[in-house]
């Protein structure tokens with residue numbers, strides 16, 4: 001059987017919910033009539049988060065029923081594989097693939113592309129993507145989704161010009177400078193980690209100094225998240241090892257609060273699971289209080305500082321809107337300036353460009369570059385994609401071996 005398939009090119013302001021309504025035929029349209037009364041499934045990061053929520057709240061393992069490992073503790077690549085296996089078992093007539101290649105390394109992307117090609121003989125596929133280079137080559141029908149409008153495209157190419165906007169204003173200074181006495185912020189000496197007797201990290205040596213701009217690379221499952229959890233002090237496997245966070249050895253009486261105060265951390269799942277209702281302005285101010293969402297009244301100085309950031313990042317007109325109503329790309333930018341506003345000594349940006357369209361990703365990269373240049377903050381930027389225009393000073397890569405991943409400096 002040869003099926004029909006579709007690509008929907010989305011951007012920062014596209015309403016994915018609207019596209020899903022069309023695909024699932026819950027609203028009338030001339031499109032996707034072939035899918036009427038058919039059974040559909042969604043392959044997306046949001047679905048993974050929904051299943052993780054089920055695990056957390058009700059202890060129900062749906063996707064990973066046959067394994068002892070929880071979905072939450074799996075690497076992104078493992079989670080996506082588990083979700084696709086689960087979806088295929090439910091025997092759907094069609095699958096909506098929402099940015100399917102995000103968070104995947106090159107090899108896993110190629111494998112998934114081949115798997116989807118095989119599946120496409122039997123199952124209708126609808127691919128929603130922000131990155132033009134992700135388009136599945138065997139799909140011949142395409143649309144562009146602008147807000148709540150779906151436009152058929154004559155050619156498969158999106159032809160959306162990527163605008164590499166640059167932030168050309170100066171980055172606002174912090175209200176108070178967070179002091180760190182040592183030039184060395186983070187030092188890992190011979191750090192190794194295993195889970196369930198499976199070696200994950202082997203003899204990692206990594207030193208991060210004030211103001212350095214690092215890119216952290218590594219294939220799916222190489223241990224990037226594990227390594228970051230050592231750096232944020234959250235991983236108990238750091239005890240008893242030569243792990244130094246802001247001059248203090250892990251386990252030497254440092255408070256979690258002291259470490260948290262010095263680290264800005266942003267990963268997209270922070271917004272995907274965030275349910276609070278706050279204005280964009282208050283979300284940015286809350287970065288000064290280490291809370292997500294503002295729960296105490298801001299001072300005049302805090303408000304002024306937040307407003308300078310909002311102007312700089314192009315959010316002045318949106319400052320009184322609800323954060324939850326922003327597009328995903330805009331949420332990311334707001335969360336990024338929220339993490340930057342207090343100039344933490346260390347800023348960790350974990351897969352922050354996943355799910356963004358080409359233009360939003362370029363804007364994001366531009367903001368990170370200028371922040372790295374103008375602040376004293378050290379940055380660790382994690383991404384599976386070679387982001388065009390990113391200007392890290394150093395690249396640290398985790399390379400998988402049978403005895404755990406080893407670290408290599410590539411630049």
Ligand SMILES: Nc1ncnc2c1ncn2[C@@H]1O[C@H](COP(=O)(O)OP(=O)(O)OP(=O)(O)O)[C@@H](O)[C@H]1O
Nearest residue numbers: 073074075076077195200220221222223224225226
């Ligand atoms: N709590 C845990 N229990 C068991 N295994 C775990 C746990 N946490 C992580 N792992 C395993 O450790 C390995 C490394 O996972 P990690 O999430 O650190 O990789 P990653 O490099 O961040 O991957 P990705 O790029 O796919 O997100 C994976 O095989 C994962 O399944």
